[in-house]
Amino acid sequence: MNTNRNGAYVGSATDVVERSCDHCDWHAVDDSYPALIKRYQNHLRADHPRVWLRR
Numbered sequence: 001m002n003t004n005r006n007g008a009y010v011g012s013a014t015d016v017v018e019r020s021c022d023h024c025d026w027h028a029v030d031d032s033y034p035a036l037i038k039r040y041q042n043h044l045r046a047d048h049p050r051v052w053l054r055r
């Protein structure tokens, strides 16, 4: 789950949440889950409209 790369911590010390797209290699990190979901939904609507419409 955690990606530790040369001092760049993701998801351990802070409440950082991560989301990657099921349909491409889009990936986002945010500090709150609702904000991240919103970004993911914006991404789906913009880049995968057919997937978005099927939800």
Ligand SMILES: [Zn+2]
Residues within 6 Å of the ligand: 021, 022, 023, 024, 025, 026, 043, 047, 048
């Ligand atoms: Zn995508």
